[in-house]
Amino acid sequence: MSEIREFDCRPNDQTGAESPLAWSLQRGPVPDADTQAGVTLRESAFMGHLILRGGAIVLDEAVREVLGINLPARPNTLTLDSTGERSIQWLSPDEWLIVVPGGEEFALEKALRHALGQAHFSLVNVSGGQTVITLSGPKARETLKKSTPYDVHPSAFPVGKGVTTIFAKTSVTLRQPKADCWELIVRRSFADYLYRWLLDAAAEFGVSVER
Amino acid sequence: MFHIYCPYCEEYREEEEFHPRGQAHLQRPADPENCSDEQWGDYLFFRDNPRGIHHELWVHSVGCRKFFNITRHTANYEILETYKMGERPSITAETLAADERQSGVQTASGGWQTVGARPEDEALNTEARA
Amino acid sequence: MTQIHRSSRGGRIDRSRELSFTFNGKRYTGYAGDTLASALLANGVDIVNRSFKYSRPRGIVAAGPEEPNAVVQLGASEAAQVPNVRATQQALYEGLVARSTNGWPNVQRDMMGMIGKLGGSFMPPGFYYKTFMAPASMWMTYEKYIRKSAGLGRSPLESDPDIYDHLNQHCDVLVIGGGAAGLAAARIAADSGARVMLCDEQEELGGSLLDSREALDGLPAPEWVSQVVTELSARENVELLPRTTANGYHDHNFVTLHERRTEHLWDTAPAVNRRPQARSRLHRVRARHVILATGTHERPLVYGNNDVPGNMVAGAVSTYIRRFGVVPGHKLVLSVSNDYAYRTALDWHESGREVVAIVDARATSRGELAEQARALGIRIINQSAVIEAKGSDRVTAARIARIDLDAFCVLGHEKTLSCDTIASSGGYSPVIHLSSHTGTRPVWRDDVLGFVPGDVKGMTSVGGVHGVFALKAVLEHAAEGARRALDAIGFESDSSAPKLPDVAERREEPACALFQVPHVKSAMRAPKQFVDLQNDVTAAGIELATREGFESIEHVKRYTALGFGTDQGKLGNINGMAVAARCLKRSIPEVGTTVFRPNYTPVTFGAIVGRHCRDLFDPERYTALHAWHVEHGAEFEDVGQWKRPWYFPRTVNGKKETMHEAVSRESLAVREKVGILDASTLGKIDIQGPDAREFLGRVYTNKWAKLAPGRVRYGLMCKDDGMLMDDGTTSCLAENHFLMTTTTGGAAGVMEWLELWHQTEWPELEVYFTSVTDHWATMTVTGPEARKLMSEVTDIDLSPDQFKFMDWREGNVAGIPARVFRISFTGELAYEINVQANYAMPVWKTLFEKGEKYGLTPYGTETMHVLRAEKGLIIAGQDTDGSVTPEDLGMQWAVGYDKPFAWIGKRALTRPDTARTDRKQFVGLKPRDPEVVLEEGAQIVFDPEQSIPMTMVGHVTSSYYSPNLGHGFALAVIKGGRDRLGQTVYLPMKDGVVHEAEIVSPVFIDPKGERQNV
């Protein structure tokens, strides 16, 4: 196992930690929570994010064993555990994104490495590099239409779908884990730009930010 | 703007998600150190520029990040097929030329492909070959 | 009543809502439902503009987007100015302010009119070429004068108060055009369950049905339209977009629609519920199938003085009468080549005004409409046409004559009929613009006397645009087309769908081919016969062009400006080709047509830009420490999309430091004490797999076989042509695990590069790459005091023999798990601390707490540049430009020629060209004058006395002032530079100053590297 260096980069003490949207929310503007808003935006900060690469056949069993979720084999799909807190998303024929509650990622990494043994794969912690912004509300889909060329019509983007695509002038991983809940996995450095973009795009519908 | 079928994502995506990476099926000399300067220069610098069928390497850069091939008509921008890395195209200038009468396809010698060329362009192609 | 041409009843206007507006400073009134054009006609405004070239008075000719004359400047305030608005497409609203686009000083009395009267001799076709080509320098002078008098509208001088946006749309069927064909097709498509979009450029859907005399299912056409629109708007799978122009048809059925959302309300967008709304919106539609139902534009006839106000297109006259309750004159002469246009005489007659005569170019006219006119006692004169209009500011009479179509001559029997309006119709031109955008060639049809769309994959054209004109036939054609379209995309059309409406079939006689009407004088001597009113192109001009040898229609177009600009040949194109064909003695299809380009009608920049403006113009990427930098007054530099601190100016005694002062202070702090840099933007790639090491050996020029875990190595990456592409350090984390860094700008490119080689060339290698650029925040602590500071915050053993230069270690920094790399980009002792980005801020703050006593100074990219340049360290992309080899840089030490595999770039480096000794080589430059900082990019010569153009032998790649050296210094590439150390070179500047500099080693400080290795 010494051939790959495992490293737990998450301290036990979370004092002072700042999510990718921390500064945006501190600097504002942060629209007040508003039940009339057409769009509600929230950051699911400090989740554990892992990129798993390898052949599906190699990974499938280990993933099921360790996470209790099937590795999504179909392109652009997403599977969740029964609680909805843990998910695996297809990114590429040999690449998946695992998102779990913050703090679980290192244990999961070790467990997966153990289960996969000497197989050829790669597992990388990217928790600091991305965050999850959720959009909900009656105008969420309309806001997405302003932002991404991907078709978000229910017939083209059912629950359980997830894609990496263009968003405004950058890219996001966009997915719909459950009805009326869109998740944008955004890169840390683009988070503020996307936050400002989303507030602007949703302004005509009324937008509220949950903290 | 093209609408491109990614053979890995198995669906159509907007052109903005892709980057073209030039001619497909280029062969890097197997033993670069023992090939001639001319062979090496050919590999490095010389590319086809047909009017008609062109096989191109593209990458789904905002998406699955996989490289794949596109068979594209350079005059009308139609994409005839996309296929994975390591696969061979099922549509080429030659296969199209096989049913020449039906589709007005012509294939010229000397590497010039004039697939889909309209009759009035014949002179142009002749000139280019000359 | 001031609206002298308003009929007492009829029209789709709301007479209870009077609206006032101003045109050229004068107040008028109109009604809700008017367009600006209909309101102007109602008020008897004959002259709306001066023509582009000859400055002749012009009036409203048409009722739609094809209007060539009534192009106005809109907007009450400076900020709301919009140029090039067609009055025929602008809904009237209370307080609208419009001005003529042309006309200086005003449209009624025009200065250029004098020149215009001098006529064609002043500005013949090709005028611009002939007059201005030779003394190119004079163009600037002429242009100002011509533009001012021609007037093409003007942009607002103030910033646009409105917002605009884009909407990405997807549908199964996009129907373009909401007339009879479009509505019929949309209905069938909607019934199939397909996702349907229907757009139409007019204020309301219905197209020509809104002014039709015909009945559908026993209902007046407009009522049938309302029924269908109500039905369609209730469908969930249908989106209806009136006021929406399909302005561009691009590859693979990508169509842009420009929706004007508030332009019928006011000149800026009113807020809704105090929320801003987009003034206009660009829909970016990807349609599986496009149904083109764009209909036709009626062609006017080309006769003498056909531009005098009062000359109109026949159909437009009917539109104004039936839709807007405006009869734009008192006495009408109608000149036609077909049956359809007879309806205009009927409409005029029913309005209670006089139809003087219908002049029909055909020998007989026995169609149903003609018989109706005859029954009303309207005089019909066959085998004749209007050959010339009389009048200057308004038509006063029409000269008519018998004509011979085949011989193209007048047969005599001239008559002059007194009238104030001449309406003409030469048939219908299908609106093929959009299909042309795709690159397909239109096809001429003799039976249609027009071009119809060529084949476009995924498109079906229905109705008028396909040359089907009779209403019953249009509806049937649309239905059949819709079914074919649905079939093509796998939808079943519902056979139980509502039947097509009942429409009476009308007996019609064929039209004749009449475009330009012959005159008693030759075209060159006859009164001007305008073909393209907007660009002032006459039949004589086209004739002259063909005589001067322009035979290709594309050349004729460019020589005469036919169909140029915003007009895009909507009214004049076919007539122009017909004139060219006649002169060249060819048929129209032999002459061919020019193609049309996007946009179909002008689109404001705002709509094109959408929300990508102001602070959302481009993404700004921030590091995890951005908030601290902002708080501490950093000036930022754009590095790609990143905002990096450039320098941190301090305010001393109320005075803010200049960049020079700040950079001097920051540089000295690093050389003498300790500084800190946010280096998080460096690209970082995690590489795992049993073949990771082998892979590195192939993509880097140097060796990786023996790099042990815990060690770091600098590497150069070339392309296969041997030229440097990127550089950076890569650390061995474990036997099969590496962390690669790239330049900030090269991060995405290098990642794709690795994937390219792995996926296409060496798929057998077991290795995976994952970007971790954003995951790790990187802080560089560097300077002589760096170790002391680090020892206060970390549990890592920092002793020089345990943690050497080019080692990395794991541990805690400020209580946060960290990887620390001993690499140096400053030449000083340096520790690059990497922590998970969410925890960067507490680490950074702790470093400042502990670092105060060591004089810890934050520094930015400018100081980083000075420090690295003093050490002769390159920045790929600044000191290199894709033509520089590792040897050119003097970095042969980083090239493993003896590595077993033919790594990327190796073969090219053995070419004779890359081995030349006179290649441009990387050197240092020391200006003779210590105060001089050379310009980056400045060209270098050996001999300043040589004549111009001088032989340039290299250029400056980086240049700064060094506070450590006390003088300016530069890095440069110079031919054979390494053999020229100590020689003097010259840098001639634009202002005539010639700088002198000495070629020196690029390493200005600590050539042995002792400072970083302590």
Ligand SMILES: [Zn+2]
């Ligand atoms: Zn893909």
